[in-house]
Amino acid sequence: DAGITQSPRHKVTETGTPVTLRCHQTENHRYMYWYRQDPGHGLRLIHYSYGVKDTDKGEVSDGYSVSRSKTEDFLLTLESATSSQTSVYFCAISEGGRGRPNYGYTFGSGTRLTVV
């Protein structure tokens, strides 16, 4: 009954390979986000979505793409993984909409990605 799940939880991949991380929600929230967490940087926004097929870039979007073909799924793809993309990736969801209050996010448990 987690409401938001990420898969896989851990992944090791080689430099230059494509990688896709999945975020799945059962809350029917409109907004979904992908963040990466690195020591000394806190959480940085990669991409976010405000509806099916509606996505936008965050502050560290280079080398990443996203897709949202259904309300419940938000996919993050590393097109050609590099060692600098070794990180912990978090998905988050929020209800509300533009002009409405921000009630805060619900986070997934994270995906630890290692690029070797």
Added chain:
Amino acid sequence: GNSVTQMEGPVTLSEEAFLTINCTYTATGYPSLFWYVQYPGEGLQLLLKATKADDKGSNKGFEATYRKETTSFHLEKGSVQVSDSAVYFCALSEKGFQKLVFGTGTRLLVSP
């Protein structure tokens, strides 16, 4: 642009000590402010929030007051427990927008 600045960690305390973790922000207008907590190996959980000046958010013995005049939202707890050991993140969002901007986090270590 919007930003959040938190005190450097780790903060190391003995059980039952008083806790303050400082957070200041820069934003246009009057943002909503949040504290999140992250326990080892887990995602972030919303701890408390405040949406306007002078609001006090509280939860599980933690409190923070939205101070517009000092652009601050410091986290406090009167008596910490070992189970409070975690990383604490301050965050803001502009009114009417859903994106959150996070601070770098402050690690709290509480010893028995």
